[in-house]
Amino acid sequence: MFKKILWPTDLSENSRAALPQILSLTRNYQAEVHILYVMETLASESSWYKEFGRSRIQEIQAREKENLEKQLDELRTTALAECPTCVTHVGAGDPPHEIIEYAEKENMELIVMATQGHRGYFLFGSVTERVLKHSPIPVIAIPTPKKK
Numbered sequence: 001m002f003k004k005i006l007w008p009t010d011l012s013e014n015s016r017a018a019l020p021q022i023l024s025l026t027r028n029y030q031a032e033v034h035i036l037y038v039m040e041t042l043a044s045e046s047s048w049y050k051e052f053g054r055s056r057i058q059e060i061q062a063r064e065k066e067n068l069e070k071q072l073d074e075l076r077t078t079a080l081a082e083c084p085t086c087v088t089h090v091g092a093g094d095p096p097h098e099i100i101e102y103a104e105k106e107n108m109e110l111i112v113m114a115t116q117g118h119r120g121y122f123l124f125g126s127v128t129e130r131v132l133k134h135s136p137i138p139v140i141a142i143p144t145p146k147k148k
Helices: 014-029 046-051 054-077 095-105 126-134
Strands: 004-008 032-039 085-092 110-114 139-142
Touching: 004 014, 004 095, 014 110, 014 139, 032 054, 032 095, 054 085, 085 095, 095 110, 095 126, 110 126, 126 139
Parallel strands: 004 032, 004 110, 032 085, 110 139
Antiparallel strands: none
């Protein structure tokens, strides 16, 4: 039985491939679902840093985080409305590292994610592959629909 499930998403159509499994687990176990979006940090990009000052980068990231929080909240109230408890969180950093760190910190019992997100070019996206390889908790990787 799983009581705490983590769904890392990049808000792409591909990442939504995990939704049916998450909804099924929620129905069967009355599981608490955590939706996690990980922003990549702009400050680590030297080309951005040279063009903008640190305060400008922080301003851009704050606006991006606010926008993402709204999108996650909308997802929570629509696609996951039947979940007994649904928590949203926006993190920043290296996505696989942040996903695993969040899962450990919040005592998640399962990670459910699509095999590739919006940047996926191969059968397994690099984020999913790295989470599968390094996660200390079970991970279910849901295949994404093939493009026509």
